[in-house]
Amino acid sequence: xxxxxxxxxxxxKQQTKAPLMPQVRVRFAPSPxxxxxxxxxxxxxxxxxxARHTGGVFILRVEDTDQARNSEEFLNLIYNSLRWLGxxxxxxxxxxxxxxxxxxxxxxxxxxxxxxxxxASGRTYEKDGALFFRISGEPQVIEDAIRxxxxxxxxxxxxxxxxxxxxxxxxxxVVDDISMRVSHVIRGExxxxxxxxxxxxxxxxxxxxxxYAHIPLILKQNGPGKMSKRDQGALVEEYQxxxxxxxxxxxxxxxxxxxxxxxxxxLPLEEVVRLFDLPGVNQSNARFDEKKLAHMNMxxxxxxxxxxxxxxARDFLLGRSYFAGGMPAEAYLRDVIAxxxxxxxxxxxxxxxxxxxxxxxxxTDPKAREKVFAKGDPKARLGELxxxxxxxxFSSDAALETLVKAxxxxxxAATGDYIHPARLAVSGTAVGPxxxxxxxxxxxxxxxxxxxxxxxxx
RNA sequence: GCCCUCAUCGUCUAGCGGCUAGGACGGGGCCCUCUCAAGGCCCAAACAGGGGUUCAAUUCCCCUUGAGGGCGCCA
Numbered sequence: 001x002x003x004x005x006x007x008x009x010x011x012x013k014q015q016t017k018a019p020l021m022p023q024v025r026v027r028f029a030p031s032p033x034x035x036x037x038x039x040x041x042x043x044x045x046x047x048x049x050x051a052r053h054t055g056g057v058f059i060l061r062v063e064d065t066d067q068a069r070n071s072e073e074f075l076n077l078i079y080n081s082l083r084w085l086g087x088x089x090x091x092x093x094x095x096x097x098x099x100x101x102x103x104x105x106x107x108x109x110x111x112x113x114x115x116x117x118x119x120a121s122g123r124t125y126e127k128d129g130a131l132f133f134r135i136s137g138e139p140q141v142i143e144d145a146i147r148x149x150x151x152x153x154x155x156x157x158x159x160x161x162x163x164x165x166x167x168x169x170x171x172x173x174v175v176d177d178i179s180m181r182v183s184h185v186i187r188g189e190x191x192x193x194x195x196x197x198x199x200x201x202x203x204x205x206x207x208x209x210x211x212y213a214h215i216p217l218i219l220k221q222n223g224p225g226k227m228s229k230r231d232q233g234a235l236v237e238e239y240q241x242x243x244x245x246x247x248x249x250x251x252x253x254x255x256x257x258x259x260x261x262x263x264x265x266x267l268p269l270e271e272v273v274r275l276f277d278l279p280g281v282n283q284s285n286a287r288f289d290e291k292k293l294a295h296m297n298m299x300x301x302x303x304x305x306x307x308x309x310x311x312x313a314r315d316f317l318l319g320r321s322y323f324a325g326g327m328p329a330e331a332y333l334r335d336v337i338a339x340x341x342x343x344x345x346x347x348x349x350x351x352x353x354x355x356x357x358x359x360x361x362x363x364t365d366p367k368a369r370e371k372v373f374a375k376g377d378p379k380a381r382l383g384e385l386x387x388x389x390x391x392x393x394f395s396s397d398a399a400l401e402t403l404v405k406a407x408x409x410x411x412x413a414a415t416g417d418y419i420h421p422a423r424l425a426v427s428g429t430a431v432g433p434x435x436x437x438x439x440x441x442x443x444x445x446x447x448x449x450x451x452x453x454x455x456x457x458x
Numbered sequence: 459g460c461c462c463u464c465a466u467c468g469u470c471u472a473g474c475g476g477c478u479a480g481g482a483c484g485g486g487g488c489c490c491u492c493u494c495a496a497g498g499c500c501c502a503a504a505c506a507g508g509g510g511u512u513c514a515a516u517u518c519c520c521c522u523u524g525a526g527g528g529c530g531c532c533a
Contacts (some may be wrong), residue, residue, distance in 0.1 A: 029533090030533090031532090031533050033532085033533070051496095063533060065532095065533080076459090128531080129531085130531050131531095147463070147464090150462075150463080152461070152462060152464090152528095153461085155460085155461080157531080157532080158528090158530090158531095159531050160476095160531095161531085162531040163531060166531085168530090168531070168532085169532070170532045170533095173533085188527090189462090189463065189464085189526080189527065189528095190526090190527050190528070191527090191528085192462060192463060192527070192528075193462050193463085193527070193528035193529070194528070194529090195462095196461095196462090210525090214463085216463090216464080216526090217526065217527070218524090219526075221469085224525080224526085225526075225527095226526070226527075252470095255470065255471080255482090256470070259470085259471055259472070261472070261473095262472080262481090263471095263472075263480075263481040263482075265470090265471090265481080265482055265483090281516075282464095282471085282523090283463075283464060283465095284463090284464050284465060284526090285463090285464070285525080285526055285527090286469090286470065286471090287469060287470075288469095289469050289470060289483065289484085291469085291483060291484055292469075292470065292482075292483040292484080293483095294483090295482085295483055296483090298495095298496085302496075310510070340495070342495085343494070343495055343496080344495075345495070345496085349495095353494095365484095369495085404492090414492095415492065416492055416493095418492090419492040419493080420493075421490070421526090423492075423493065429493085429494095430493050430494075431493055431494045431495085432491080432492095432493065432494070433493095433494090433495095434491050434493095435493080436492085
């Protein structure tokens with residue numbers, strides 16, 4: 001019996017769908033040596049999508065063998081980012097599984113065992129204190145699920161154990177894929193040329209070669225080359241901090257290298273899971289476009305239930321110490337956010353948009369003021385409005401609209417003659433949400449006080 | 459330098475021998491309008507070049523060019 005069949009089989013989660021087909025097992029294998037970036041997120045996403053599409057298992061394996069560059073902080077960042085994006089893993093750190101441990105730093109005994117097998121095969125030799133693998137020199141052919149047939153011949157022997165005793169990436173990566181029974185290796189195209197090393201190792205270890213699927217890379221939006229951690233807009237963490245909606249980012253990422261083949265772009269994740277397949281993945285690299293991401297984010301924001309928007313907005317504002325001067329009443333905050341949700345393009349635009357709702361010390365925009373006073377008699381109009389507002393019904397936008405229209409008609413003015421000065425008086429700016437909603441949410445007392453103050457000082 | 463991959467509007471993409479080459483972002487214009495957004499309508503914008511194959515090439519093959527990646531005792 002081949003030795004790899006001795007590796008324990010999963011005792012549950014196994015027979016979910018097609019009992020005759022081996023279960024799909026894919027893995028995302030990041031190394032905690034830097035920030036978690038968009039490219040990594042997309043690789044994780046495609047693995048996750050394929051697992052969910054096939055009813056397979058999504059494994060998280062942490063490649064933390066590079067001691068010098070590892071950090072606990074980066075490790076947590078990986079967990080947090082994956083969770084934020086909703087890419088839950090079935091096996092891995094914090095999830096368990098029958099093929100652990102899932103941190104490479106804890107798998108020394110596994111590597112020692114496999115190294116023994118490789119040594120026994122006579123394919124290794126020592127040189128300069130390091131252990132080298134003797135390649136076969138035969139052409140290595142893979143049938144890539146995305147690119148089709150790819151052939152490459154490895155040219156020289158390579159190190160599998162450093163002189164300090166630590167096994168290198170190519171070796172541990174293959175060993176882990178074997179021992180974790182990974183069926184499909186979905187990874188970035190930057191690994192395509194390395195695949196010949198890996199298939200050499202699989203063969204030398206007598207293990208079946210997984211299906212490979214090399215996905216295109218994400219190129220930086222400006223300048224040459226692939227996106228890296230240092231590029232503008234590259235960090236998942238940054239989008240999280242900026243209040244982007246994870247479902248929007250995920251949707252955007254789905255479309256970077258894959259499409260549903262019709263003209264739809266905003267798709268529920270379940271629909272992507274249903275349609276996603278490896279042959280449908282593009283073969284060419286894609287340039288990252290933050291404008292398109294921003295648009296997707298806006299679409300999701302505007303369609304989001306107000307209750308959820310309130311939660312996200314509150315968390316975001318709290319995170320920025322926005323209410324240092326005191327937390328507003330829950331109902332008032334809800335009204336403000338509900339009023340402004342359709343007016344902003346992103347959660348992060350909120351702070352600059354809602355300031356006057358939470359304090360009296362807002363500045364008056366000189367340009368807006370100039371425009372208001374450019375024609376007509378805004379002070380007279382404000383005086384008329386002030387008088388009418390004292391007895392007005394502030395419970396609905398419609399009631400306020402009716403009142404202003406009646407006022408305009410009575411004085412032979414346009415509604416704009418009231419609206420523009422009043423907006424400036426109560427908010428200090430010409431930009432804002434629906435005027436009637438603005439009055440309604442601010443409430444009679446604030447509105448009257450602010451208009452009065454404006455008339456006194458203007 | 460050697461090896462691998464890729465090639466449709468500025469960008470993301472649809473197309474899998476015969477299409478006015480479609481959609482989206484971004485850009486421009488118009489409309490709507492209480493501002494700003496949003497929304498609606500319209501416009502500009504692409505098959506890298508050259509050879510083949512074929513009655514017919516964006517589509518298949520080859521070359522060139524361009525883009526990206528790999529060639530570490532990094533992952």
